[in-house]
Amino acid sequence: MPERRSSRKDAIRSREAVLAAADALFARRESPEDVTMADVAAAAGVGKGTLFRAFGDRAGLLRALYEARLEPIRQAVETGPQPLGPATPPRERVPALLDALLCFKLDNRRLALALEEGGGGSPYRAEHYERWHTLLRSVLEQIPGLPDSAFTAHALLAATRADLVEHLVGEVRVPRDRVRAQLASFVTGVLASGRLHGSPAGEVAEKKPSS
Template sequence: MAQRTERADALRNREAVLAAADALFAASSSPHGVSMDDIAVAAGVGKGTLFRRFGDRAGLIGAVIASRLEPLQQAVREAQDAVGSSPRQRVLDLLDASLRFKIENRHLMSAAEEAGLSSPYRAEHYAWWHEILRAALEQVPGVPGADFTAHALLAAIRADLVAHLIDDQRMTPEALRAALAAYLDNVLGSRSDPAGTRNEA
Protein backbone atom coordinates (compact mmCIF):
# COMPACT_ATOMS: atom_id res chain seq x y z
CA MET A 1 0.00 0.00 0.00
CA ALA A 2 2.85 2.38 0.87
CA GLN A 3 4.52 1.68 -2.48
CA ARG A 4 1.28 2.40 -4.35
CA THR A 5 0.87 5.68 -2.45
CA GLU A 6 4.46 6.62 -3.29
CA ARG A 7 3.83 5.96 -6.97
CA ALA A 8 0.69 8.12 -6.90
CA ASP A 9 2.61 10.92 -5.17
CA ALA A 10 5.42 10.66 -7.71
CA LEU A 11 2.93 10.87 -10.58
CA ARG A 12 1.24 13.90 -9.04
CA ASN A 13 4.62 15.57 -8.51
CA ARG A 14 5.61 14.89 -12.11
CA GLU A 15 2.37 16.36 -13.46
CA ALA A 16 2.69 19.37 -11.15
CA VAL A 17 6.25 20.00 -12.32
CA LEU A 18 5.35 19.70 -16.00
CA ALA A 19 2.35 22.01 -15.59
CA ALA A 20 4.40 24.56 -13.64
CA ALA A 21 7.26 24.54 -16.13
CA ASP A 22 4.85 24.81 -19.05
CA ALA A 23 3.10 27.82 -17.51
CA LEU A 24 6.36 29.56 -16.59
CA PHE A 25 7.88 29.20 -20.06
CA ALA A 26 4.63 30.38 -21.67
CA ALA A 27 4.65 33.52 -19.50
CA SER A 28 8.37 34.24 -19.81
CA SER A 29 9.70 36.71 -22.35
CA SER A 30 13.02 34.86 -22.57
CA PRO A 31 14.08 31.20 -22.58
CA HIS A 32 16.68 32.15 -19.95
CA GLY A 33 14.04 33.60 -17.65
CA VAL A 34 12.90 30.32 -16.09
CA SER A 35 15.18 28.55 -13.62
CA MET A 36 14.93 25.16 -11.95
CA ASP A 37 14.34 27.05 -8.67
CA ASP A 38 11.39 28.89 -10.22
CA ILE A 39 9.86 25.64 -11.42
CA ALA A 40 10.34 23.89 -8.08
CA VAL A 41 8.67 26.73 -6.20
CA ALA A 42 5.75 26.93 -8.65
CA ALA A 43 5.24 23.16 -8.50
CA GLY A 44 5.50 23.01 -4.73
CA VAL A 45 8.31 20.46 -4.73
CA GLY A 46 11.93 20.45 -3.67
CA LYS A 47 14.59 21.27 -6.23
CA GLY A 48 16.11 17.85 -5.65
CA THR A 49 12.88 16.27 -6.91
CA LEU A 50 13.38 17.94 -10.29
CA PHE A 51 16.86 16.53 -10.70
CA ARG A 52 15.85 13.05 -9.53
CA ARG A 53 12.90 12.91 -11.92
CA PHE A 54 14.33 14.67 -14.98
CA GLY A 55 18.11 14.60 -14.60
CA ASP A 56 18.75 18.24 -15.50
CA ARG A 57 17.14 21.31 -17.05
CA ALA A 58 17.41 19.87 -20.55
CA GLY A 59 15.66 16.69 -19.44
CA LEU A 60 12.84 18.64 -17.82
CA ILE A 61 12.36 20.84 -20.88
CA GLY A 62 12.32 17.75 -23.08
CA ALA A 63 9.59 16.20 -20.94
CA VAL A 64 7.47 19.37 -21.15
CA ILE A 65 7.84 19.46 -24.94
CA ALA A 66 6.91 15.78 -25.20
CA SER A 67 3.73 16.37 -23.20
CA ARG A 68 2.78 19.34 -25.39
CA LEU A 69 3.60 17.53 -28.62
CA GLU A 70 1.69 14.32 -27.92
CA PRO A 71 -1.78 15.53 -29.05
CA LEU A 72 -0.29 17.32 -32.07
CA GLN A 73 1.62 14.22 -33.13
CA GLN A 74 -1.56 12.19 -32.95
CA ALA A 75 -3.40 14.76 -35.08
CA VAL A 76 -0.57 14.78 -37.62
CA ARG A 77 -0.62 10.98 -37.88
CA GLU A 78 -4.35 11.00 -38.47
CA ALA A 79 -4.03 13.71 -41.11
CA GLN A 80 -1.26 11.80 -42.87
CA ASP A 81 -3.49 8.72 -43.03
CA ALA A 82 -6.36 10.68 -44.55
CA VAL A 83 -6.88 10.55 -48.30
CA GLY A 84 -7.46 13.47 -50.63
CA SER A 85 -4.44 15.73 -50.17
CA SER A 86 -1.48 15.65 -52.54
CA PRO A 87 2.08 14.83 -51.36
CA ARG A 88 3.04 18.48 -51.87
CA GLN A 89 0.14 19.64 -49.72
CA ARG A 90 1.04 17.13 -47.01
CA VAL A 91 4.55 18.61 -46.84
CA LEU A 92 3.10 22.12 -46.47
CA ASP A 93 0.63 20.96 -43.82
CA LEU A 94 3.42 19.29 -41.84
CA LEU A 95 5.64 22.37 -41.95
CA ASP A 96 2.72 24.64 -41.07
CA ALA A 97 1.79 22.43 -38.09
CA SER A 98 5.38 22.50 -36.86
CA LEU A 99 5.60 26.27 -37.33
CA ARG A 100 2.34 26.91 -35.47
CA PHE A 101 3.57 24.74 -32.59
CA LYS A 102 6.81 26.73 -32.46
CA ILE A 103 4.97 30.05 -32.60
CA GLU A 104 2.74 29.04 -29.70
CA ASN A 105 5.63 27.53 -27.70
CA ARG A 106 8.55 29.61 -28.97
CA HIS A 107 10.05 30.38 -25.56
CA LEU A 108 9.85 26.75 -24.48
CA MET A 109 11.34 25.57 -27.78
CA SER A 110 14.07 28.22 -27.65
CA ALA A 111 14.91 27.03 -24.15
CA ALA A 112 15.24 23.49 -25.51
CA GLU A 113 17.66 24.68 -28.18
CA GLU A 114 19.76 26.46 -25.54
CA ALA A 115 19.48 24.00 -22.66
CA GLY A 116 22.97 22.65 -22.93
CA LEU A 117 22.11 19.88 -25.36
CA SER A 118 25.04 18.92 -27.56
CA SER A 119 22.83 19.57 -30.58
CA PRO A 120 19.12 20.36 -31.03
CA TYR A 121 19.17 17.87 -33.90
CA ARG A 122 19.58 15.02 -31.42
CA ALA A 123 16.36 15.88 -29.62
CA GLU A 124 13.65 13.24 -29.86
CA HIS A 125 11.02 15.69 -31.10
CA TYR A 126 13.33 16.90 -33.90
CA ALA A 127 13.95 13.33 -35.05
CA TRP A 128 10.19 12.74 -35.21
CA TRP A 129 9.51 15.85 -37.29
CA HIS A 130 12.41 15.10 -39.61
CA GLU A 131 11.37 11.52 -40.26
CA ILE A 132 7.73 12.28 -41.00
CA LEU A 133 8.69 15.25 -43.21
CA ARG A 134 11.34 13.21 -45.06
CA ALA A 135 8.79 10.48 -45.78
CA ALA A 136 6.33 13.07 -47.15
CA LEU A 137 9.00 14.70 -49.32
CA GLU A 138 9.89 11.35 -50.85
CA GLN A 139 6.38 11.25 -52.30
CA VAL A 140 6.73 14.64 -54.02
CA PRO A 141 7.89 14.21 -57.63
CA GLY A 142 11.22 15.79 -58.48
CA VAL A 143 12.51 16.36 -54.93
CA PRO A 144 16.20 15.41 -54.80
CA GLY A 145 17.66 14.39 -51.45
CA ALA A 146 14.53 14.24 -49.30
CA ASP A 147 16.63 13.69 -46.16
CA PHE A 148 18.64 16.90 -46.60
CA THR A 149 15.62 18.87 -47.82
CA ALA A 150 13.75 17.91 -44.64
CA HIS A 151 16.64 19.22 -42.52
CA ALA A 152 16.82 22.44 -44.56
CA LEU A 153 13.09 23.11 -44.27
CA LEU A 154 13.11 22.51 -40.52
CA ALA A 155 16.09 24.85 -40.19
CA ALA A 156 13.89 27.58 -41.67
CA ILE A 157 11.59 27.35 -38.64
CA ARG A 158 14.07 27.02 -35.80
CA ALA A 159 12.54 28.28 -32.57
CA ASP A 160 15.14 31.02 -32.10
CA LEU A 161 14.39 32.34 -35.60
CA VAL A 162 10.64 32.17 -35.00
CA ALA A 163 11.03 34.05 -31.71
CA HIS A 164 13.26 36.67 -33.37
CA LEU A 165 10.84 37.29 -36.23
CA ILE A 166 7.76 37.54 -34.03
CA ASP A 167 9.12 39.16 -30.86
CA ASP A 168 11.89 41.36 -32.29
CA GLN A 169 10.82 41.98 -35.89
CA ARG A 170 7.10 42.12 -35.01
CA MET A 171 6.14 39.78 -37.82
CA THR A 172 2.61 38.44 -37.39
CA PRO A 173 2.04 34.67 -37.19
CA GLU A 174 -0.11 34.87 -40.32
CA ALA A 175 2.66 36.63 -42.26
CA LEU A 176 5.21 34.11 -41.06
CA ARG A 177 3.04 31.19 -42.15
CA ALA A 178 2.55 32.79 -45.56
CA ALA A 179 6.30 33.39 -45.89
CA LEU A 180 6.95 29.72 -45.09
CA ALA A 181 4.47 28.60 -47.77
CA ALA A 182 6.19 30.86 -50.32
CA TYR A 183 9.60 29.54 -49.27
CA LEU A 184 8.38 25.98 -49.76
CA ASP A 185 7.27 26.89 -53.28
CA ASN A 186 10.79 28.16 -53.97
CA VAL A 187 12.36 24.99 -52.59
CA LEU A 188 10.08 22.55 -54.38
CA GLY A 189 9.53 24.64 -57.49
CA SER A 190 6.31 26.63 -57.77
CA ARG A 191 3.64 24.84 -59.70
CA SER A 192 -0.09 24.25 -59.51
CA ASP A 193 -1.32 21.71 -56.98
CA PRO A 194 -4.97 21.01 -57.78
CA ALA A 195 -5.25 18.17 -55.28
CA GLY A 196 -4.85 20.31 -52.19
CA THR A 197 -5.22 23.80 -50.82
CA ARG A 198 -3.62 25.35 -47.78
CA ASN A 199 -5.40 24.84 -44.48
CA GLU A 200 -5.88 28.03 -42.49
CA ALA A 201 -6.72 26.31 -39.20
Protein backbone atom coordinates (compact mmCIF):
# COMPACT_ATOMS: atom_id res chain seq x y z
CA MET A 1 0.00 0.00 0.00
CA PRO A 2 2.09 2.95 -1.26
CA GLU A 3 1.25 6.01 0.78
CA ARG A 4 3.10 9.26 0.20
CA ARG A 5 4.00 9.79 -3.44
CA SER A 6 7.16 11.75 -4.17
CA SER A 7 8.62 11.00 -0.77
CA ARG A 8 11.87 9.25 -0.24
CA LYS A 9 11.41 5.80 1.18
CA ASP A 10 13.49 6.46 4.28
CA ALA A 11 11.14 9.35 5.01
CA ILE A 12 8.20 7.00 4.81
CA ARG A 13 9.86 4.48 7.06
CA SER A 14 10.59 7.18 9.62
CA ARG A 15 7.07 8.43 9.48
CA GLU A 16 5.65 5.03 10.16
CA ALA A 17 8.14 4.27 12.89
CA VAL A 18 7.11 7.47 14.63
CA LEU A 19 3.43 6.72 14.23
CA ALA A 20 3.85 3.28 15.73
CA ALA A 21 6.05 4.43 18.58
CA ALA A 22 3.74 7.31 19.47
CA ASP A 23 0.75 5.04 19.42
CA ALA A 24 2.43 2.64 21.80
CA LEU A 25 3.60 5.41 24.09
CA PHE A 26 0.21 7.06 24.40
CA ALA A 27 -1.37 3.73 25.13
CA ARG A 28 1.22 2.87 27.77
CA ARG A 29 1.71 6.13 29.69
CA GLU A 30 -0.87 7.26 32.22
CA SER A 31 -1.30 10.84 31.14
CA PRO A 32 -0.86 12.15 27.60
CA GLU A 33 1.13 15.15 28.74
CA ASP A 34 3.98 13.08 30.02
CA VAL A 35 4.56 11.73 26.57
CA THR A 36 7.12 14.20 25.32
CA MET A 37 8.17 14.73 21.74
CA ALA A 38 11.68 13.70 22.66
CA ASP A 39 10.27 10.48 24.09
CA VAL A 40 8.46 9.72 20.89
CA ALA A 41 11.54 10.44 18.82
CA ALA A 42 13.68 8.25 21.02
CA ALA A 43 11.15 5.41 21.05
CA ALA A 44 10.98 5.57 17.28
CA GLY A 45 14.76 5.56 17.00
CA VAL A 46 14.68 8.87 15.20
CA GLY A 47 15.92 12.41 15.78
CA LYS A 48 13.63 15.20 16.85
CA GLY A 49 14.26 17.02 13.59
CA THR A 50 12.89 14.09 11.64
CA LEU A 51 9.83 13.93 13.83
CA PHE A 52 9.02 17.59 13.43
CA ARG A 53 9.69 17.59 9.71
CA ALA A 54 7.26 14.73 9.26
CA PHE A 55 4.41 16.15 11.33
CA GLY A 56 4.98 19.85 11.75
CA ASP A 57 4.28 20.02 15.43
CA ARG A 58 2.81 18.09 18.32
CA ALA A 59 -0.74 18.77 17.23
CA GLY A 60 0.12 17.48 13.78
CA LEU A 61 1.36 14.20 15.16
CA LEU A 62 -1.72 13.80 17.32
CA ARG A 63 -3.97 14.56 14.39
CA ALA A 64 -2.21 12.05 12.17
CA LEU A 65 -2.54 9.34 14.80
CA TYR A 66 -6.15 10.17 15.39
CA GLU A 67 -7.11 10.18 11.74
CA ALA A 68 -5.36 6.89 11.17
CA ARG A 69 -7.25 5.25 14.01
CA LEU A 70 -10.51 6.81 12.95
CA GLU A 71 -10.27 5.69 9.37
CA PRO A 72 -12.25 2.42 9.71
CA ILE A 73 -15.13 4.19 11.42
CA ARG A 74 -15.07 6.89 8.83
CA GLN A 75 -15.41 4.27 6.13
CA ALA A 76 -18.23 2.55 7.94
CA VAL A 77 -20.06 5.84 8.31
CA GLU A 78 -19.61 7.08 4.78
CA THR A 79 -20.13 3.98 2.74
CA GLY A 80 -20.88 1.16 5.14
CA PRO A 81 -23.90 -0.96 5.98
CA GLN A 82 -26.45 -0.28 8.69
CA PRO A 83 -26.57 0.93 11.36
CA LEU A 84 -23.72 3.37 10.67
CA GLY A 85 -24.05 3.75 6.94
CA PRO A 86 -26.05 6.38 5.08
CA ALA A 87 -28.96 4.05 4.37
CA THR A 88 -29.95 3.89 8.03
CA PRO A 89 -33.07 5.76 9.10
CA PRO A 90 -32.13 8.84 11.17
CA ARG A 91 -33.72 7.79 14.45
CA GLU A 92 -31.57 4.70 14.40
CA ARG A 93 -28.47 6.23 12.93
CA VAL A 94 -27.97 8.98 15.49
CA PRO A 95 -27.54 6.64 18.44
CA ALA A 96 -25.39 4.35 16.33
CA LEU A 97 -23.08 7.21 15.38
CA LEU A 98 -22.71 8.40 18.93
CA ASP A 99 -22.14 4.90 20.21
CA ALA A 100 -19.45 4.37 17.61
CA LEU A 101 -17.79 7.62 18.60
CA LEU A 102 -18.01 6.71 22.25
CA CYS A 103 -16.51 3.29 21.64
CA PHE A 104 -13.73 4.90 19.71
CA LYS A 105 -12.92 7.19 22.60
CA LEU A 106 -13.13 4.31 25.03
CA ASP A 107 -10.64 2.38 22.97
CA ASN A 108 -8.35 5.35 22.47
CA ARG A 109 -8.80 7.26 25.69
CA ARG A 110 -5.33 8.65 26.06
CA LEU A 111 -5.01 9.62 22.46
CA ALA A 112 -8.37 11.34 22.29
CA LEU A 113 -7.56 13.09 25.52
CA ALA A 114 -4.23 14.30 24.21
CA LEU A 115 -5.81 15.61 21.05
CA GLU A 116 -8.73 17.35 22.68
CA GLU A 117 -6.83 19.14 25.36
CA GLY A 118 -3.28 19.64 24.17
CA GLY A 119 -4.28 19.78 20.54
CA GLY A 120 -3.45 23.43 20.06
CA GLY A 121 -6.45 25.56 20.80
CA SER A 122 -10.11 24.70 20.75
CA PRO A 123 -11.12 21.16 19.80
CA TYR A 124 -13.94 22.81 17.90
CA ARG A 125 -11.64 24.10 15.21
CA ALA A 126 -10.32 20.65 14.44
CA GLU A 127 -11.72 19.44 11.15
CA HIS A 128 -12.53 16.03 12.48
CA TYR A 129 -14.91 17.68 14.91
CA GLU A 130 -16.29 19.71 12.06
CA ARG A 131 -16.95 16.49 10.16
CA TRP A 132 -18.76 14.79 13.00
CA HIS A 133 -20.78 17.87 13.70
CA THR A 134 -21.83 18.42 10.11
CA LEU A 135 -22.80 14.81 9.74
CA LEU A 136 -24.71 14.58 12.97
CA ARG A 137 -26.44 17.88 12.27
CA SER A 138 -27.64 16.74 8.89
CA VAL A 139 -28.95 13.47 10.24
CA LEU A 140 -30.71 15.24 13.07
CA GLU A 141 -32.31 17.57 10.59
CA GLN A 142 -34.15 14.67 9.09
CA ILE A 143 -35.91 14.07 12.36
CA PRO A 144 -38.95 16.32 12.61
CA GLY A 145 -39.68 18.20 15.80
CA LEU A 146 -36.13 18.73 17.04
CA PRO A 147 -35.53 22.38 17.92
CA ASP A 148 -32.07 23.34 16.63
CA SER A 149 -30.10 20.55 15.05
CA ALA A 150 -26.82 22.45 15.05
CA PHE A 151 -26.89 23.04 18.77
CA THR A 152 -28.30 19.62 19.51
CA ALA A 153 -25.44 18.10 17.57
CA HIS A 154 -22.95 20.06 19.64
CA ALA A 155 -24.64 19.07 22.86
CA LEU A 156 -24.75 15.39 21.97
CA LEU A 157 -21.13 15.39 20.88
CA ALA A 158 -20.23 17.13 24.12
CA ALA A 159 -21.57 14.12 25.97
CA THR A 160 -18.79 12.05 24.41
CA ARG A 161 -15.94 14.42 25.25
CA ALA A 162 -12.73 12.57 25.90
CA ASP A 163 -12.15 13.96 29.35
CA LEU A 164 -15.67 13.08 30.43
CA VAL A 165 -15.20 9.56 29.16
CA GLU A 166 -11.87 9.35 30.90
CA HIS A 167 -13.42 10.61 34.10
CA LEU A 168 -16.23 8.09 34.03
CA VAL A 169 -14.15 5.12 33.08
CA GLY A 170 -10.82 6.00 34.65
CA GLU A 171 -11.87 7.65 37.92
CA VAL A 172 -15.41 6.66 38.75
CA ARG A 173 -14.74 3.23 37.27
CA VAL A 174 -18.03 2.88 35.49
CA PRO A 175 -17.83 -0.23 33.33
CA ARG A 176 -17.66 0.29 29.62
CA ASP A 177 -21.03 -1.14 28.73
CA ARG A 178 -22.69 0.89 31.43
CA VAL A 179 -21.39 4.11 29.92
CA ARG A 180 -22.60 3.02 26.52
CA ALA A 181 -26.02 2.22 27.90
CA GLN A 182 -26.21 5.58 29.66
CA LEU A 183 -25.27 7.50 26.58
CA ALA A 184 -27.71 5.48 24.50
CA SER A 185 -30.44 6.19 26.97
CA PHE A 186 -29.64 9.88 27.02
CA VAL A 187 -29.66 10.07 23.25
CA THR A 188 -32.94 8.23 23.10
CA GLY A 189 -34.39 10.78 25.47
CA VAL A 190 -33.22 13.70 23.42
CA LEU A 191 -34.59 12.22 20.22
CA ALA A 192 -37.87 11.24 21.81
CA SER A 193 -38.49 14.78 22.97
CA GLY A 194 -39.02 15.77 19.38
CA ARG A 195 -42.17 13.74 19.42
CA LEU A 196 -43.86 16.04 21.87
CA HIS A 197 -43.81 19.63 20.67
CA GLY A 198 -43.52 21.15 17.25
CA SER A 199 -41.13 24.01 18.03
CA PRO A 200 -40.57 24.59 21.74
CA ALA A 201 -38.53 27.13 23.65
CA GLY A 202 -37.93 30.59 22.27
CA GLU A 203 -38.36 32.93 25.21
CA VAL A 204 -36.11 32.58 28.19
CA ALA A 205 -36.33 34.16 31.61
CA GLU A 206 -34.97 37.65 32.17
CA LYS A 207 -31.54 37.60 33.67
CA LYS A 208 -29.15 40.30 34.74
CA PRO A 209 -25.71 38.73 35.13
CA SER A 210 -23.07 40.28 37.33
CA SER A 211 -20.69 41.77 34.77
